[in-house]
Ligand code: HEM
């Protein structure tokens with residue numbers, strides 16, 4: 140019976156709801172801009188990873204390095220884009 | 233009549249009315265022709281609904297060639313206007329529209345489908361697969377590109393063309409300064425075809441990772457496949473950026489948001505930033521598959537394996553990462569400080585290193601090779617010196633302090649045409665000639681092809697080298713005229729002559745197709761160039777299942793080894809083959825996208841909502857559809873094989 144019960148999926152689903160609720164608090168709890176952004180960024184990235192691993196089955200095959208490799212590459216490029224943009228418009232304008 | 237006023241052209245001219253008539257007549261002629269020859273069913277069954285990667289590749293190819301001519305006519309108009317000082321051929325508004333559409337068409341609707349044509353046609357054959365990983369998605373990609381391109385092309389007869397440059401910088405592209413619908417066309421058409429490109433990216437990466445023939449490890453893939461893999465990695469990384477930027481721009485123009493406005497907390501410079509975060513990698517998306525094609529061609533016609541395989545791969549991977557770190561070199565003059573500019577200067581110059589590695593590898597491949605001067609080889613040999621000039625001027629531009637002088641002059645225009653024409657266009661023409669026999673079963677005439685090559689190269693030098701000089705003298709780009717006192721006249725006339733020579737060369741290429749259809753011999757066999765990789769190991773014409781027996785591979789030049797070292801390519805026996813079914817949904821869904829885009833452009837909300845529902849309905853249909861494909865039986869395969877073997 141316990142093999143049939145999709146434990147991982149249910150847990151994942153509950154956890155993703157929790158993350159959504161956490162993000163929603165930013166609206167209700169009058170946080171400062173920095174605090175609010177921190178909460179949003181963290182919940183967004185955890186949420187994305189959760190979806191990828193639990194519901195899109197990354198890491199369940201032998202060639203999972205391809206999927207994770209791509210994800211790492213994209214994250215690296217995204218960070219470069221964001222920090223490069225900050226450099227241009229905030230830190231050195 | 234108020235309703236219809238919006239479709240009128242804001243700045244009509246005789247030329248536009250003439251093209252309206254021409255477009256109308258062509259459409260009528262095509263419809264009449266299809267009806268008269270009873271070809272509607274054939275068209276629908278064999279082409280519009282096909283999911284076969286080879287046919288999709290050919291459709292990309294035809295679209296790219298048509299767009300090459302549309303963009304080429306634009307180019308001639310631009311050069312004609314600038315040929316003499318104080319020219320009155322085009323008025324300023326018309327000139328703006330022409331250079332804007334020229335740029336968008338050449339990059340998005342000519343170069344992109346051209347590389348997709350080769351990706352689609354060649355990659356599955358080269359890795360020994362039966363099709364791409366997601367054939368239906370592939371068809372959707374093509375049709376989204378196609379309808380995006382059509383949407384963009386009708387702009388100059390319905391409502392007016394975009395006129396803010398192919399870069400479409402805000403605030404110029406905002407509603408205040410570009411009130412007519414042209415820029416809406418820009419936003420929607422590129423958006424629609426861009427979604428298609430993104431899907432191709434996912435499709436190709438999956439295909440290359442998952443569907444290689446047994447024995448083909450990553451480091452045994454042919455170089456073109458490697459270049460396609462890296463290219464698509466870049467596509468998947470950066471296309472989302474332009475998707476979001478275009479969506480924000482669309483909202484600014486249609487719904488009154490202020491992302492790129494200069495007021496209410498908006499930031500116009502953010503558009504330039506996001507555009508080039510995508511835009512610079514985009515030029516590498518175009519050049520890397522070209523590098524791949526050159527690698528195949530140079531090694532085939534030098535009769536040698538590619539020199540420095542590993543360094544070729546490594547340099548492409550390094551380029552893919554570096555290409556996402558240099559974007560600010562397109563706006564050194566925007567006002568950021570020396571620190572930021574220096575950073576992006578250095579990263580930009582660093583790209584020249586892996587590019588140089590590749591150049592040396594090609595030279596070493598040629599070294600002591602038995603070189604055959606065929607048309608594809610001529611293009612590849614012409615590419616090397618001309619592209620180096622483009623790269624060197626690129627490094628000049630990369631020095632941010634010096635760029636204050638070069639930026640937005642004809643020097644810049646000369647630089648990027650110097651990389652794109654010998655880099656991308658030559659590669660496409662080389663690839664076209666090289667793969668033509670595989671696609672259509674006969675060769676293009678070599679004599680005419682060589683004439684076309686020389687004319688194109690000479691025309692190119694005449695057209696673009698003078699711009700380096702006028703640019704250094706201060707001739708700005710995107711100016712519709714200049715006074716006689718500037719002294720730019722004679723060199724601009726020379727450019728116009730060069731553009732004319734290039735036009736003659738393209739006409740020769742068309743004539744070559746016609747000539748070869750009529751006179752070329754058809755019994756050329758499956759391997760007319762004595763080539764090295766798997767795509768030449770199957771029959772010509774390629775059967776729909778590509779390979780009757782799955783090939784087994786032991787090196788990156790499996791076919792060459794099979795020919796010269798007696799390596800067994802096709803062990804095993806014929807088994808039934810699983811193939812995907814054709815489907816009309818990609819075509820229909822993309823057509824609905826066209827209606828959606830058109831309605832958005834003209835703010836026709838009700839049709840926009842209805843077509844959006846239609847798009848979702850198509851997706852829902854796909855989700856609930858039960859389609860397990862079909863099998864080709866052993867008997868059928870054997871019949872096809874005997875028939876094809878008879879040909880060769
Ligand atoms: C060694 C390699 C290269 C370097 C260092 C380089 C550098 C640059 C720089 C600094 C600019 C901006 C100049 C300005 O706006 O003032 C530029 C513009 C441009 N480059 Fe390159 N480039 C290189 C290769 C290429 C290649 C391979 C392509 C295309 C296949 C390309 C296409 C373009 C285009 C299209 C533009 C201008 C776009 C526009 O403003 O409309 N470049 N390049």
Ligand SMILES: [Cu+2]
Pocket residue numbers: 511512515558559561562
């Ligand atoms: Cu660039």
